[in-house]
Amino acid sequence: MPEKHPATGQAAPAQRTVRRQARGLKRMEEILDAAEEVIAETGYADMTTNAVAERAGMSPGSLYQFFRNKEEILDGLLGRFTEGRSAHWETRLTGDVLRMPVADLVDQVVDEIVAYKASRPAYWALMHGSATGDRLAAASERLHRDIARRIAEVLAVRAPRLGEERRTLIATMTLAAIRAVLPLVAAGPPDRAAELTAELKVLLTGYLSASTNPGREPGT
Structure with missing residues (x-):
């Protein structure tokens, strides 16, 4: 009592x-x-x-x-998106998940990203903030750095022989591909969105397979 x-x-x-x-x-x-x-x-x-x-x-x-003010609200949202997603991936990207075949890992992660963005439409305003030097652009850049860091951490587990600089470059390219395609996914009708999502998975699987395991077939 x-x-x-x-x-x-x-x-x-x-x-x-x-x-x-x-x-x-x-x-x-x-x-x-x-x-x-x-x-x-x-x-x-x-x-x-x-x-x-x-x-x-x-x-x-x-x-x-x-x-x-609205800037403090933006900071609050940024904390929600970065800290919340970091905690999510820390519980999801562990053990066997990190070591599953590239195609399976990409499939799982892309599906989760698409679902999250659909449930958090305001995330788009931060993820794709205009590069005008304003506070929104700075928030967008902070989100990008956080996502790229998370991708690089996954690469460190999957391909420990890669140097930090190489992991960072691969993470940057992976994020660039995701950022380029996901707005098309969000803007398209369901059938088109599904097609684009599938193509994004093929693109990422091939790139990550070739970049982290030269000489192997994509998806293995």
Whole structure:
């Protein structure tokens, strides 16, 4: 049973603090959820804190207790995308999964990426931010570096003989291919999207097989 103050019968201060912190974290997540919806509809450039507050069902003043401006909301979303995805891949890309045939690994990873992007449409605004030197472009670049680092870590396990510089180059090229094709997947009708996804898998399987295991047949 929760400890209570002997005189008032109320929860102890430490417990009240924990509850407030939990409510605060929950509210922050709700604000970020609302921001994702607004960005998906209007884009980041046209997103306003008032629109996010309205979507989250709170006043602008209440929102400012958690995020002072849209740039802080962007930082919150960036943390959600990078830290959340890193934690996801750390649990998924382990042991036997990392060592499965290239074609199987590519098939699994590409399917998960496509599914994630479909469930997080605001991710596109960050992943493909315009290269104008603005804060959105910087956020996009940070996401790219995080993804490339994760690919390089996979390569380090699968092809430890490759040097760090070579792994980084392969990771960069792999990411470039994914970035080039996925917008076409997102924009196309289901049948076309499936075709493009299949072709992306063929492209990545062939490239990664040739780059990490010269002399072997793609997919082996």
